[in-house]
Amino acid sequence: MAALGLFGIAAMALLAGKSPLARWILTETLAPQRVLPLIGLGAACALAGTQAFAAALLLFGVGILGGFVAQDWLLWMLYGLPQAPTHLFMTGPISYLAVGLALVPGARLRPWLLPVAALVAGAMLALVTKLTDPSLHEPVYTWMPVLVAFWIVAAVALTLRAFRRGWFPIFGRILGSWLLAIGLLYGGASLLPRREPPAPPAMPLPGAPQSVPGADRTNPGLPAPAQPGPFPGGTDRFRQP
């Protein structure tokens, strides 16, 4: 399944020059900031039991569907966050925080937090898909990112479950802390007002009077400069009589 998806991505990379959809999927849907929470969700699914895994996948789908249906209401809710409209309504940081919170606490709390994180991540995925849809109406631009997201989550989860090792839970918590840190930093960097750079030092305009000391003086030994003619670049000598 993972290999099939990778072949699909390779095919999209080959088609990127011809197909706007393939180019959009490579640059937007598979952008690192969109893929990382999905990888985290897949890792959390791999570390959870089968029931929690199934519930998380189901709620991920419900979240996506809910995000598409209740898009306006969700955007209205997120509009209150500072500078939200210029940062995709904070969909990125919210996904990172939700998935990170599902990974960090450990095996006891994960089955309870994972479905909630999957629901939130799904809703945020739906919102960001709609917000970055360049076609505004083509259905393929809606379902292709959903398909890719499901593939990422399932491929990571099933691969990790197939090759389970004793150190996976520790790595899961570390990955969760990374995702939390990215979410906090990403959100903090977006929420904080941008500092204005210091004003550049005052420079005199070129050609302004007295801009260079002594620039107004001329060498009396040199011939006077020719008066400019009607042709630019001094092409008067080519003028026909």
Add this chain to the structure above:
Amino acid sequence: MLPVLFPLIMVVGGIAGMAGVPLPGIEIGIALSILALGLAIAFAWRPAEWVALALIAFFALCHGHAHGVELPRAADPADYAIGFVLATGMIHLFGIGVGLGLNKPVGGRFARMLGALICVGGVYFLVLALLAV
């Protein structure tokens, strides 16, 4: 706990740096982190967990603040945040790998020698930071 806490505390320092909250002696703190961790490796020091947590928290604040201050104003916050945290995480993984790999051969003496070298680097950075004050 340490690899989990370090990026989170570093983010606190990073946000403080981005917000323009001044923390004096950041460069000295970073140089001290190199010196202290080099010494810990060189002398195979295994402190109590709370001591390690306190030290790591202080060093994480210093490193995070320096990153936050240096955040380019025009940078994309998403890419910056991901690069900042992932690069730190990858350095941790590399360090854990080197530590595990060098712990067995020669009874860990090679790893301790590398710790001493890191210590020398820490002294160099500390002198530079003190001269810049």
